[in-house]
Amino acid sequence: MGERDLTPDTVEEYFTAGVEAAFVLSDAVGAMLEIDPTRNELRLISPALGADPDVTTYERIGVERINIIGRPGDWFRLTVDATRMHYEAYVLLVSIVDQLESGASFRHAVSESLSGLKGLLTSRRRMTDEKEAGLVGELLVLGHVVEQAGEELAIQAWLGPLAEEHDFGFEGFDAEVKTTRSEARAHVIGTESQLQATAGRPLFLVSIQITLAGAAVEGFTLPELIDRTRRRLDRTRRTFDAAVERVGWSDEDADLYRTRFAYRSVPRALLVDDGFPAITGPRLDEVVPQRTLVSGVSYRVDVTNLAFASPPAPLADFCEEPS
Numbered sequence: 001m002g003e004r005d006l007t008p009d010t011v012e013e014y015f016t017a018g019v020e021a022a023f024v025l026s027d028a029v030g031a032m033l034e035i036d037p038t039r040n041e042l043r044l045i046s047p048a049l050g051a052d053p054d055v056t057t058y059e060r061i062g063v064e065r066i067n068i069i070g071r072p073g074d075w076f077r078l079t080v081d082a083t084r085m086h087y088e089a090y091v092l093l094v095s096i097v098d099q100l101e102s103g104a105s106f107r108h109a110v111s112e113s114l115s116g117l118k119g120l121l122t123s124r125r126r127m128t129d130e131k132e133a134g135l136v137g138e139l140l141v142l143g144h145v146v147e148q149a150g151e152e153l154a155i156q157a158w159l160g161p162l163a164e165e166h167d168f169g170f171e172g173f174d175a176e177v178k179t180t181r182s183e184a185r186a187h188v189i190g191t192e193s194q195l196q197a198t199a200g201r202p203l204f205l206v207s208i209q210i211t212l213a214g215a216a217v218e219g220f221t222l223p224e225l226i227d228r229t230r231r232r233l234d235r236t237r238r239t240f241d242a243a244v245e246r247v248g249w250s251d252e253d254a255d256l257y258r259t260r261f262a263y264r265s266v267p268r269a270l271l272v273d274d275g276f277p278a279i280t281g282p283r284l285d286e287v288v289p290q291r292t293l294v295s296g297v298s299y300r301v302d303v304t305n306l307a308f309a310s311p312p313a314p315l316a317d318f319c320e321e322p323s
Contacts, residue, residue, distance in 0.1 A: 004094055008087040015040075015086050025093070029100040033093060040083045044093045046106055048074035053110035056255055057126075063110070076106055092117055126256040127248050129181070130188070132222055135247055136261060137179030137208040138167055139225050141318065146232050148314035155236040161243035165193045166203065173312055174201055175269075179208040185268070185304040192297040195278035203272040204311045206319065207303055213262035220261060223254040266320040268308040277301055 004025060014021050015037045025031045025044070034043040048065050053076075055061045060081040065074045078096070082089035092113055099109030127135070138160045145154035145168075160167040160177070168175040176194055178187035185207045189195055197203035213219025220228070226244060233240050272278055279299055285291050308322055 004097070006087075006090060011087045011090050015082075025097045026101055029097065031097045031100060033090075040081060040086075042080045042082050042086075042089045042093055044076075044078040044080075044096060046076045046078075046097075046100065048076045048106070050105040051107045052076075053078070053107040055110065055114075058114070059252070061114075078110065088117075126253060131248065132257065132259075133179045133181055133210065133261075134177075135244070135249070136210060136222055136225060137177045137206075139222075139229055140208060140267075141168065141175070141177050141206060141315070143225075143229050143232065144318045145314045146229070148317065151233050151236045153314075155233070155239050155243075158243065161246040165196070165198070170312070170314070172201070174198060174203045175206050175311070175315065176203065176272075177206045177208065179210060181210055181212075181264075183264075184302055185209060186300055186302040188298065188300050189279070190298050192279055192281045192284060195272050195276070196280040196282070197272055204269045204309070204315070205272055205276075205303065206267055206269050206311075206315065207308075208267045209264035210261045211264040213260040216260070216262055218262050221259060222249075222257040222261075267318060268303075269311040269315060269319040270303055270306055271309045276306075 014035045018037050020037070021035045023033055025033045030047050032045040034045065035041075036043065045066075045068070052065070053063055055063055055078075060083075061078065063076060063078045066077050068075050078093070080089040080092060095113040095116065096106075096109045099112055100106065104112065126132075138158070142154055142158050145157065157168045157170050159169050166174040167177045174197070178189075180187055187205075187207065195203065195205065226249065230237060230240060270276065278301070279297055284294060284297070288294055308320065310316060310321055311319055
């Protein structure tokens with residue numbers, strides 16, 4: 001039995017021994033395997049020919065270029081966290097070597113092997129584009145409120161991560177923040193209560209338009225915006241971190257968010273009054289027969305040509321002033 005034909009029991013014996021081991025997997029392509037029981041890792045070493053493989057979406061796998069003393073050229077070192085999956089990780093690396101021996105590049109071999117073993121590694125998941133844009137918009141508002149009213153009021157007012165009806169609740173009014181990457185101020189309203197004002201409290205829809213920034217100096221990524229906001233906070237930093245984690249953010253996934261944004265236009269605030277085209281529970285009650293059978297209301301509203309207003313502080317300076 002060769003080193004390409006290890007059984008699950010044999011692989012476990014290597015890890016149980018507690019001593020690092022290394023051996024050749026393929027003389028033909030110069031591929032070597034390292035087993036590191038202390039780190040629970042398997043490492044594949046192979047000549048660095050061609051482009052680097054893209055493994056950024058996998059939380060258990062990493063790749064780097066290295067130099068090996070006594071061996072010319074660069075080498076790829078692909079490392080797999082094999083915790084609780086020793087044999088599965090071994091199978092992945094053998095699959096990559098099989099691809100290399102068939103003539104595939106290292107990048108292609110890794111891609112094909114990962115595609116064929118999707119259950120092996122836990123894939124990191126980034127937010128959807130819509131959710132990313134939504135968090136960007138709320139953080140832009142939050143950062144402004146921190147500057148205008150202080151971090152305690154800002155964090156207390158930020159209700160979005162708590163899944164409340166509206167994103168911000170200030171002393172005298174509420175605000176629902178909607179962010180779009182489109183040329184029109186067209187926003188998706190996800191529930192019948194999002195644009196339903198609380199009795200006695202004015203509700204403003206804050207419309208934010210962002211666009212791709214490219215290399216523009218004023219551009220920012222979501223990780224940069226989170227870091228910028230975090231650095232403005234002192235006493236409320238832990239509360240902020242818990243809030244962004246609640247909506248799906250993880251600092252470990254920051255490299256997945258590379259898109260740079262910039263404002264497409266100055267944000268606008270629209271008063272959600274009786275003349276605003278909102279679909280709400282009370283309005284549905286008036287026109288929909290057997291209303292209790294209707295749920296999951298979602299719709300898109302284009303507010304580009306609607307009259308906008310000047311909201312009270314602390315959002316007055318954030319939004320465009322009506323002419």
